[in-house]
Structure formats: structure tokens, C-alpha cells
Amino acid sequence: MIRISLISILFSLSAMAQSEPFVLEATTDxxxxxxxPSPITKALPGNADFRFGYNxxxxxxxxxxxxxxxxxxxxLHxxxxxxxxxxxxxxxxxxxxxxxYFFDGSESVGNIDKKQKPNSRDDISDSSIEGKKIIDSDYYGETDSKQTDFEFCKELLARKDFYKNFYKKQSDVVLRLTNIGYRKDKTFICLAIENNSTLDYDLNFIQFNKVAKKASRKSNYQAIEIKPIPNYSYQKFERVASMETKRAVYVFEKLSxxxxxxxxxxINELKGERNIQLAVGDQFINNPNK
Known part of the structure; x- marks a missing residue:
């Protein structure tokens, strides 16, 4: 059964061959x-000179x-x-x-007929063609796994905004929540600041607080500050020039x-008063997009 499934897939791949295949370049260091655009289920490297890891x-x-x-x-297929x-x-x-390399699907050489799809992901088990399971230490070393979080931040920013209309506006400056990700016990909050004014926006600080939904206006409610993990956030906000949009990812220990x-x-403006607060409910924080 394994041999039949393997032959079927390889036959399909050969039938879809490109006249000018896409060239990738790689190095050792x-x-x-x-x-x-869709999750990886199989990888078929041609020989042992290159490694392709995926989860x-x-x-x-x-x-x-x-x-x-x-x-x-x-x-590599x-x-x-x-x-x-x-x-x-x-x-x-x-x-x-x-x-x-970012692919949108147009680079695909074809699509396997569902009749030729193996019964499970484990049908192809020949170690000579199987893609290797990705392990952080294979590529980064045990002490440098932070780099994988940076790459996840980059991937999140490369995606289309998951939340289209989640924002607050003040004097032509918009604070927008675009996505929330989760990976390896970390929460990734993706934000954008749009400056549609003719005046640059300089950030004094950005702060994340946990507050009660129905805090009494007559009483001082307790706000608990939640700080991002030091040196993990990606493209942190500083200045947003006039008519410019900037995006950033702030990384936290798992939030719920x-x-x-x-x-x-x-967000609080330096030497200005265009301050904005954006409230994010439990239905978003507790249900991040992976």
C-alpha cells in the first residue's frame, strides 16, 4: 500500500512538471x-544535500x-x-x-486528484524522501529559539488583516488591532497606527492594562499592567510620519x-494630546489565530 501510494504521488508530480521550475537558493549558515497560502502536509526533497523542515x-x-x-x-516538491x-x-x-519567499498559490504546478490522495499523512514513510520534522535546535541552537518567534512575527505581518474593523480614532490618527497569534506559550498582538494627519505622530509610550469591563466611574478601578517580553517585540512603534501607516507585533507570555x-x-503621544485607548475583550484574547 505504501509503495502504491508513493508511486501515485510521484507520477502526479512528474505529470505536473514545469518547463522552467522555480529556483531557490540556500546556504549552510x-x-x-x-x-x-495553505499548511504544508508533505515535503519531498530530492537528495540529502539540503534539508527542508516543517511542523x-x-x-x-x-x-x-x-x-x-x-x-x-x-x-524540492x-x-x-x-x-x-x-x-x-x-x-x-x-x-x-x-x-x-512568499507564495500566493499561482506558483503551484498543479493539484493532486483527491482519488490519488494517500489515506493518511503517514502513508509515505520512506526516509529517503520524507521531509524532516522541524525542531528549533536543528537550525537555531537551544539558546537562539527567539529567532523563530521573530520569523513568526514577520509571518503575522505578512498576512492580510484578520480584524478589518477593530480600531479607535483620534484626530485622524487610528490605532488598529489587525491580528492576535499564539505560538509556544506566547501571545502575539499585532497592531497598526495610521497617521492620516499632516502632523507626524511621535509615540511617548504604549501600555497594555488588564481592567474590569464594568468598572464604576465613581470609583478608582484597578488596572494591572501587562508588559511585553523584553526584546521580543517586532518593529515597535516610535514615530509614524504624516500620511504613513506602521505595523508592529508585541509579544507576551501566554495571555488569557x-x-x-x-x-x-x-498609545500616548509625546508632546501632544492625540492619545488613544483600544479595549480588547476576552473573546479575542482567548481565541487567537494560529
Whole structure:
């Protein structure tokens, strides 16, 4: 059964071959990230000169390509959850300058007929063609896993805004929540500041507070500040020039809140009064998008 399933997939891949395959370049000392519109289910590298890692436990839309040694050329076929097939030629280049590839689906060479789809992800088990399960220490080392969080931040910002109309506005300055992600016990809050005014916006501070939903206006309610993990946030806000939009990701230890509480996000303008507060409820904080 394994042999029949494997032959079926390889036959389908050969039938979809491109006249001019997409060329990827990789090196031994840097990681090349491939981002797909659908989660990766299988990877079929041509030989052992290159490694392609992807998460087989929790399907994700990106994988990591790296050269094993300073040599060679190979092929790489990637099959995604929507049964799209991507075909690449992989070449070693120590001077490569491209470390992220984003695909929108148009690069696919075809789609596997559902009748040819294996019964399960484990049907293909030949270690000579199986993509390797991604482990942080394979590529980054045990003490440098923070880099994977930065790449996840970049992926979140590359996606389309998940929340289209979640914002507050003050004098032509807009604070917008665009997405909330979750990965490895960390919560990633994606924000955008749109400055539609003719005056630059300089940030004095951004603050995240946990507050009660129905705090009495006559009493001083307690706000508990929640601080991002030091040195983990990505593209933190400083200045947003006139008619400019900037995006940032703030990274926290895993966040969850009671249904009677909110996370209040406040931006405060330096030498100005265009201050904005944006309240985010438990239904968003407790249900992040992976």
C-alpha cells in the first residue's frame, strides 16, 4: 500500500512538471523561509544535500530550507493541505541575499486528484524522501529559539488583516488591532497606527492594562499592567510620519482573561494630546489565530 501510494504521488508530480521550475537558493549558515497560502502536509526533497523542515504535529504555512554542505543542486516538491503541488530547483549559493519567499498559490504546478490522495499523512514513510520534522535546535541552537518567534512575527505581518474593523480614532490618527497569534506559550498582538494627519505622530509610550469591563466611574478601578517580553517585540512603534501607516507585533507570555475583563491598549503621544485607548475583550484574547 505504501509503495502504491508513493508511486501515485510521484507520477502526479512528474505529470505536473514545469518547463522552467522555480529556483531557490540556500546556504549552510543562514535559514531560508518559505511561506505558503495553505499548511504544508508533505515535503519531498530530492537528495540529502539540503534539508527542508516543517511542523508535522501542528500544520503550519511555512517551512525552513537549509543547505547541509557547501555543494550541490537538488529538487524540492511541497504538497500543501489544499492538495496543491509546488516544484522547485534548490541550489547552493553562499552569497544568497533572499531569505524569505512568499507564495500566493499561482506558483503551484498543479493539484493532486483527491482519488490519488494517500489515506493518511503517514502513508509515505520512506526516509529517503520524507521531509524532516522541524525542531528549533536543528537550525537555531537551544539558546537562539527567539529567532523563530521573530520569523513568526514577520509571518503575522505578512498576512492580510484578520480584524478589518477593530480600531479607535483620534484626530485622524487610528490605532488598529489587525491580528492576535499564539505560538509556544506566547501571545502575539499585532497592531497598526495610521497617521492620516499632516502632523507626524511621535509615540511617548504604549501600555497594555488588564481592567474590569464594568468598572464604576465613581470609583478608582484597578488596572494591572501587562508588559511585553523584553526584546521580543517586532518593529515597535516610535514615530509614524504624516500620511504613513506602521505595523508592529508585541509579544507576551501566554495571555488569557476572565469574561468580565478587558485588555486595554493605550498609545500616548509625546508632546501632544492625540492619545488613544483600544479595549480588547476576552473573546479575542482567548481565541487567537494560529
Amino acid at each position: 543562514k535559514n531560508v523561509f518559505l511561506f505558503f 508535522q504535529e501542528t500544520a503550519e504555512k511555512f517551512g525552513v530550507l537549509k543547505a547541509v554542505g557547501p555543494r550541490g543542486e537538488s529538487t 511541497v504538497i500543501t493541505d489544499d492538495q496543491s503541488v509546488y516544484s522547485f530547483v534548490v541550489r547552493y549559493n553562499p552569497n544568497t541575499s533572499i531569505f524569505e 482573561i476572565d469574561k468580565n475583563k478587558l485588555i486595554n491598549i493605550e
